[in-house]
Amino acid sequence: MSQNDKKFEVQLIEERYEKIVNEILDEVQKVPREHLTWSDILDHVFLNKWLGIPIFIVILWAMFQFVFTVSAPFMELIGIATEAASEAITNAVAGTETWLQILGSFFADGIIGGIGFLASFIPLIFALYIFLSILEDSGYMSRAAFVMDRAMVKVGLHGKSFVPMLMGFGCNIPAIMACRTISDETDRKITILINPLMSCGARLPVYTWIAAAFFPLNAGTVIFSMYLLGIFLAIILALIFRKILFKSKPPAPFVIELPPYRSPTLKSTAIHMWEHGVIYVKRVYTILLGASIIIWAITHFPWNAYISGNIQQTFAGVIGGWIAPVFYPLGFTAVESMGWIIGIALIFGFLAKELVAEVIGVTIGVSAMALFTNPVIAYSFMAFTLIYVPCMACMGVLKSELGSKKWFIFSMTYSFFLAYLVSFLISGIAFLGGII
Numbered sequence: 001m002s003q004n005d006k007k008f009e010v011q012l013i014e015e016r017y018e019k020i021v022n023e024i025l026d027e028v029q030k031v032p033r034e035h036l037t038w039s040d041i042l043d044h045v046f047l048n049k050w051l052g053i054p055i056f057i058v059i060l061w062a063m064f065q066f067v068f069t070v071s072a073p074f075m076e077l078i079g080i081a082t083e084a085a086s087e088a089i090t091n092a093v094a095g096t097e098t099w100l101q102i103l104g105s106f107f108a109d110g111i112i113g114g115i116g117f118l119a120s121f122i123p124l125i126f127a128l129y130i131f132l133s134i135l136e137d138s139g140y141m142s143r144a145a146f147v148m149d150r151a152m153v154k155v156g157l158h159g160k161s162f163v164p165m166l167m168g169f170g171c172n173i174p175a176i177m178a179c180r181t182i183s184d185e186t187d188r189k190i191t192i193l194i195n196p197l198m199s200c201g202a203r204l205p206v207y208t209w210i211a212a213a214f215f216p217l218n219a220g221t222v223i224f225s226m227y228l229l230g231i232f233l234a235i236i237l238a239l240i241f242r243k244i245l246f247k248s249k250p251p252a253p254f255v256i257e258l259p260p261y262r263s264p265t266l267k268s269t270a271i272h273m274w275e276h277g278v279i280y281v282k283r284v285y286t287i288l289l290g291a292s293i294i295i296w297a298i299t300h301f302p303w304n305a306y307i308s309g310n311i312q313q314t315f316a317g318v319i320g321g322w323i324a325p326v327f328y329p330l331g332f333t334a335v336e337s338m339g340w341i342i343g344i345a346l347i348f349g350f351l352a353k354e355l356v357a358e359v360i361g362v363t364i365g366v367s368a369m370a371l372f373t374n375p376v377i378a379y380s381f382m383a384f385t386l387i388y389v390p391c392m393a394c395m396g397v398l399k400s401e402l403g404s405k406k407w408f409i410f411s412m413t414y415s416f417f418l419a420y421l422v423s424f425l426i427s428g429i430a431f432l433g434g435i436i
Contacts, residue, residue: 039261046140052147059135060227065220067127068208074123075208082116098303105300106293114292117358118284121205126277128201132170133272137264141166146258157238161191165234168198169227170276172394176401186246192401193241193411194234196390199227201280202353206385209357213368214375222379226386233387233418283352291351292358298344299364311364312340320344330384330420331377331427338371342381352391376430380423387419 046052086108093104135141145162152162160182167175176195182188199207207226211219298315300306305313312321320340324333333339341360348355360366372378389412390398399408 042261043143043258046143047147049150052143053151056144056147057228059140061221061224063128063131063135064224064227066131067124068211068220068223071123071127075120078116078120078123082112082120085116086113101307102300102303106296109300110293110296111289114296114358115284115289117361118205118288118292118354121208121354122277122281122284124204124208125201125280126273128204129170129273129276130269132276133269134264136272137262137268139259139261142258152235152238157187157190157235157242161187161238164191164195165198165231168195168200170201171279172196172198172200172390173397176394176397179401186242189402189407190238190241190246192398193407194237196394196398196411196415197230197234197237197387199230199386200353202391203385205354205357207382209361210368210372210378210382214372214378222382226382229383229422230386233422237414237418283354288352288354288358291348291355295348295355295359299359312337316340316344316364319347323347330380330423331373331431332381332384332423338366341366341371346384346388349385350389350392352393353385356385374435376435377427380426380430383426384419384423387415387422389415 046055089104089108089112093100096104135144141163144166145160148162161179163181164175164178167178172195175198176192179188179191179195182191203226204223207223208219211222215222295316298319299311299317301315302313305311305317311317317340320343323343323346324339327333327339327342332342341364345356345359348359360371361368368378372381389395395408395412398411399405402408402411
């Protein structure tokens with residue numbers, strides 16, 4: 001079906017709806033005149049053809065400003081407590097026998113340092129879910145999906161795709177599983193393939209760690225831009241997939257029942273926040289604790305290399321050194337002596353995206369300011385983290401929901417090369433413009 005045919009079909013649906021509402025219903029139904037309610041007034045604004053999408057974007061921006069501002073003091077307190085506890089243990093074993101120093105390092109860096117670093121992002125995750133819960137309980141989420149339907153149909157997505165995409169801001173795993181509600185096979189596969197581009201909560205620690213270092217005055221806006229970048233890429237890819245890989249009829253019209261507006265209650269918001277936020281807490285003290293111990297081991301052994309300050313000769317340094325040349329064109333490894341850190345961090349990102357920040361920020365003890373040569377390269381790295389292959393748990397769900405090994409391999413391949421291309425363009429344009 002050509003683009004003109006699609007436009008004609010959308011126009012036909014709209015004109016048919018207008019005729020039914022404005023002409024036929026007036027003749028067959030008598031409705032007593034009522035004063036406009038607050039719900040009617042709000043819908044005239046939120047569902048407006050021209051204002052609906054800009055309002056939605058402003059609300060998302062406000063969400064990340066709220067999240068970063070509210071959580072920052074709590075994150076700093078947890079960071080201070082973690083640093084004090086680690087330093088106390090390190091000082092206690094200083095000058096003692098080697099096995100005591102190793103044991104002290106294990107608890108100070110591997111346990112307290114690793115878990116403390118990840119725990120510092122718990123306020124961030126909870127603040128995010130507070131805002132999302134308020135949007136959902138107020139009835140705005142359904143209206144956002146309705147408003148986005150017109151734009152999504154034009155790029156080859158079903159209106160129902162918006163709900164899983166929005167869920168992806170929390171976690172891509174349940175978001176991908178939620179695609180089961182999309183009945184059309186083509187619409188469902190396209191939505192699954194682009195869903196990992198929705199920036200999940202696990203990527204938030206990476207953004208926050210870099211944004212706080214390079215963009216302290218505009219951290220919320222910079223983090224918000226990552227979410228916008230994911231949405232933009234998802235829309236572009238959906239259009240490409242629809243035209244090239246899935247040549248089929250356009251998505252069916254989206255029909256949704258809009259719930260009434262409600263004032264979110266403190267109890268309801270707290271329950272929703274805890275139900276979703278506790279998942280991150282459990283990850284910190286289970287999967288991520290195990291990963292933290294592994295990271296500590298490969299960055300501290302052989303012990304002689306670590307204790308002498310020659311970390312490049314540790315297991316992590318050697319493995320990361322093999323991978324570092326892949327990222328030379330992107331500028332991530334411009335600080336040559338630290339290029340291996342990028343390699344090992346991105347490898348652990350396959351396990352869980354939070355580990356990208358943990359490997360760099362705490363366990364190895366390198367700050368973002370020391371690792372990246374300028375803000376553009378740091379921003380390019382954020383974009384790469386957003387796009388490249390999702391975590392292992394998400395991979396498993398992708399393979400299961402796509403139901404095809406071929407599509408699973410395609411998903412992994414395109415995400416890596418897209419990440420490389422986008423990061424290369426960001427760094428390259430900045431280089432040509434004389435910024436770096």
